[in-house]
Amino acid sequence: MHKRYELGLFLFVSILFAAMLFTLAYWQVFSSTLNDHLLNPRYQQLFCNPRGSVLDRHGNILAQSLLIDGKYHRQYTEVSSLIHVIGYFHDKYGLTGIEKTYNDVLAREQNLTTTIDLVIQSKIEKIFTDYVGAIVLLEPATGAIIAMVSSPFIDYARMELDWENYLLDPNAPFVNRALQGLYPPGSVLKPLILGAAYEEEIINADSKWDDQGELSIDGRVIKNFGGNALGLIDPANALAFSSNVVFAEIALKLQHSLLEYLKKAGLGQATQIGLGESVGNLPNKVKGFEWGQIGIGQGELLVTPMQMAVISATIANNGVRMQPYLVYDSLAIRKTERVFSRTVAAKITEAMILAVNNGTASLAQVSGVAVAGKTGTAQSPAGEDHSWFIGFAPANAPKVAIAVVVEHGGFGGQVAAPIAGEVLKMYFDLTQEER
Amino acid sequence: MNSRIGHWFELASWLLICLVTLSTLNLVSLQEGWRLGLLWGTLFLLWVVSKLARKPTAGLYLVAILGGIGSVFLLRLDPSYFVNQLNGWLVGSLLFILALFIDWEKVRYTWFFGFLSLGLTLWTLILGYEVQGAKAWISIGPFSFQPIEVTKVLLTLFLVNFLYQNRLEISKKSGIELVKVLAPALLLFFIIFGLLVLQRDLGPGLILFMVLCTLMFYIVKRVSLLILAIGLALGGGAAAALLFPHFKMRILAWLWPWDNAYDSGFQILQGMFALNNGGIFGVGLGEGLGTQIPAIHTDYLFALIGEEMGFLGASVVLMSFFLLVCWSLTIAKRLKNIRGQWIAIGISLVWVYQVFFVVGGIIRLVPFSGMTLPFVSYGSSSLIANMLMIGIITSLGKVH
Numbered sequence: 001m002h003k004r005y006e007l008g009l010f011l012f013v014s015i016l017f018a019a020m021l022f023t024l025a026y027w028q029v030f031s032s033t034l035n036d037h038l039l040n041p042r043y044q045q046l047f048c049n050p051r052g053s054v055l056d057r058h059g060n061i062l063a064q065s066l067l068i069d070g071k072y073h074r075q076y077t078e079v080s081s082l083i084h085v086i087g088y089f090h091d092k093y094g095l096t097g098i099e100k101t102y103n104d105v106l107a108r109e110q111n112l113t114t115t116i117d118l119v120i121q122s123k124i125e126k127i128f129t130d131y132v133g134a135i136v137l138l139e140p141a142t143g144a145i146i147a148m149v150s151s152p153f154i155d156y157a158r159m160e161l162d163w164e165n166y167l168l169d170p171n172a173p174f175v176n177r178a179l180q181g182l183y184p185p186g187s188v189l190k191p192l193i194l195g196a197a198y199e200e201e202i203i204n205a206d207s208k209w210d211d212q213g214e215l216s217i218d219g220r221v222i223k224n225f226g227g228n229a230l231g232l233i234d235p236a237n238a239l240a241f242s243s244n245v246v247f248a249e250i251a252l253k254l255q256h257s258l259l260e261y262l263k264k265a266g267l268g269q270a271t272q273i274g275l276g277e278s279v280g281n282l283p284n285k286v287k288g289f290e291w292g293q294i295g296i297g298q299g300e301l302l303v304t305p306m307q308m309a310v311i312s313a314t315i316a317n318n319g320v321r322m323q324p325y326l327v328y329d330s331l332a333i334r335k336t337e338r339v340f341s342r343t344v345a346a347k348i349t350e351a352m353i354l355a356v357n358n359g360t361a362s363l364a365q366v367s368g369v370a371v372a373g374k375t376g377t378a379q380s381p382a383g384e385d386h387s388w389f390i391g392f393a394p395a396n397a398p399k400v401a402i403a404v405v406v407e408h409g410g411f412g413g414q415v416a417a418p419i420a421g422e423v424l425k426m427y428f429d430l431t432q433e434e435r
Numbered sequence: 436m437n438s439r440i441g442h443w444f445e446l447a448s449w450l451l452i453c454l455v456t457l458s459t460l461n462l463v464s465l466q467e468g469w470r471l472g473l474l475w476g477t478l479f480l481l482w483v484v485s486k487l488a489r490k491p492t493a494g495l496y497l498v499a500i501l502g503g504i505g506s507v508f509l510l511r512l513d514p515s516y517f518v519n520q521l522n523g524w525l526v527g528s529l530l531f532i533l534a535l536f537i538d539w540e541k542v543r544y545t546w547f548f549g550f551l552s553l554g555l556t557l558w559t560l561i562l563g564y565e566v567q568g569a570k571a572w573i574s575i576g577p578f579s580f581q582p583i584e585v586t587k588v589l590l591t592l593f594l595v596n597f598l599y600q601n602r603l604e605i606s607k608k609s610g611i612e613l614v615k616v617l618a619p620a621l622l623l624f625f626i627i628f629g630l631l632v633l634q635r636d637l638g639p640g641l642i643l644f645m646v647l648c649t650l651m652f653y654i655v656k657r658v659s660l661l662i663l664a665i666g667l668a669l670g671g672g673a674a675a676a677l678l679f680p681h682f683k684m685r686i687l688a689w690l691w692p693w694d695n696a697y698d699s700g701f702q703i704l705q706g707m708f709a710l711n712n713g714g715i716f717g718v719g720l721g722e723g724l725g726t727q728i729p730a731i732h733t734d735y736l737f738a739l740i741g742e743e744m745g746f747l748g749a750s751v752v753l754m755s756f757f758l759l760v761c762w763s764l765t766i767a768k769r770l771k772n773i774r775g776q777w778i779a780i781g782i783s784l785v786w787v788y789q790v791f792f793v794v795g796g797i798i799r800l801v802p803f804s805g806m807t808l809p810f811v812s813y814g815s816s817s818l819i820a821n822m823l824m825i826g827i828i829t830s831l832g833k834v835h
Contacts, residue, residue: 005653005656006768009649009653009764009780010761010764012649013757013760013761013764013783013787014757016787017753017757019795019800020753020790020791020794020795020798021750021753023795023799023800024741024746024749024750024753024798027707027710027798027799028710028711028713028715028741028745028746029714029715029746031711033711034707034708034711034712035708035711035712037704039696039697039701039704039705039708040705040708041708041724041727042712042724045724
């Protein structure tokens, strides 16, 4: 009896010490760092230290620390739309963007080279400055992000002065719409659905539909834009003229395999570029009429502009999805996934070229460059429709993929398509000059 | 092994521990550094005396490691802390030697210990003065003293002796009869506990209560007592939280430090920031920013050790305490005399709970109660009491 009590006492003491040791190990070794908390004096010290620069793909400085009066100050470019990418490093407002994600690297005074092109970012910023929405430019073959503009944004120079106003701004300039804005995709989802239909062989190039302008499912009706009847129509023209009837029918036939393609294309998941982002929403219990809604990119489906840019880049890259990235890092392991076969990707591209040359996306044409694209006009419960465009160019050997969304902009072909056209023209004018 | 060779090995170990702390002296000037030599001289003297008295010396090594780490950190914070601390070491060493030559197995002054505890506590309540909300200090001439540190030892001795004297009745009786046997000790204990509550010095009260519960369970061997004790502790804790805003604040700071980051939770958060910054290997001696934490040299020194010496250094401190407790429990186990066994167990428990509530408070395992880490933190009263405790355990031990 006595021995048992002795052992019990020793065990009890051991448990107390083990509990201390494990809790200590948790806080010291396993817990995430607390050094970025505003009340932590180690965090305040961060702002007195030198810090690595952030560079664009050509070596232009996007952020650097300058020694003024014995203290280091962080200086940024005049291209303030980069605040959604680089973020800021401020002793009062904290760390955001790349400044936060790569704080460990920058605090070691190492420079960071990003995939951003400062000149292109700056020109897109000027084109887009009066709109509310986002534009993303990607390299289809690599996934490198050339530019990412979310408007409105905070002006680096006015940040401290107007902080309170920015906080109250109803257009939420703190939100990076390219990564955190959630929109129904509307018709820009159609290229993906077309690809899924070809892959699952429920259509072929000879398929034909008789489009009467509306389709009734379970007593509810899906109409074409403006109720137009497109008549006898093939798959490519159904995409080019954005037939809701045809794509609702396709979605009804595909049903659950369609959801698989949405997932494969990256919807409902983070793109993992290292900045705060939304994953969007993939509906999981879909039936009847709701399939028709997914077919036209409506219903519960929500996507970010970055996710749509990735889909566009996937089609451009012969059906292979490259994980998008912002920082050159030779050690990074990035995901690549084949979504469509090469032949299916070519068929989608063909239809997207038709959409720009003859169809709804004609205002995205660029002289001298073949553009493939698709417009979208997504219904918004909060007002005017969102205006979408996704595409890539040159269509036969894509260098750049693009996604444009203009919040409450109205008809995609009238608002987003011409903006995309202007951006692509600017891009090719610039790259032509370089050569 | 030949015991003479063993002595040489021990001597070499002393030199090593001494050299390790001396190697950190580039942090302070040699002017202050020589005092560290004085500490080593004193501890070495204690070792020699223990050897001559044929007593075990393992405890002294652990005291040397803990005291060495503590001294380096006090010197690093402010050399004047160490000057005062050295007085504590010297007085404590005298008490150690005194304790060494007392045969604790035969000491029977049960009620003397009990009423001395009561007297010291009353004295503090009537003539004491407040520091940081707790009326825990008294002054004798130029010296300030926290009687509770010695009271902890005396009350433990009282409890153990009382239980020993009544051990036959305790083993026979149960229920209300058992309570009648225990009543005098419990009455005295709870009077002292109540006085501590009035002084708003809840930490030591908590330790004494936990020691009482554990001893009761260990010696009286009744599960019902344990359940009663847990119920009392929870009920008392809840009542204290309602009655004393000071206590309530500590609980809130423990559970939701982020919500009270600027006031009551400030110290806890800063301590966690310091520990977290330390990582596995620490940021290096003198490099930590934990120096800004309130009460860093007394209650929160462990956080600075964790920041500058990392998880490894902080583990050395924890493991040294664990070994110290294991050592004194082993001495208890080897004793044939039951009174001696219980004294050693009681004193071990005081260390266990003291370390658990100090370190546990810093790492948010339990609410922080504001006490010193034995042998490590700044504070002469605590140091003197802990040297007395080491002296008692060493005296109880026998070299075979």
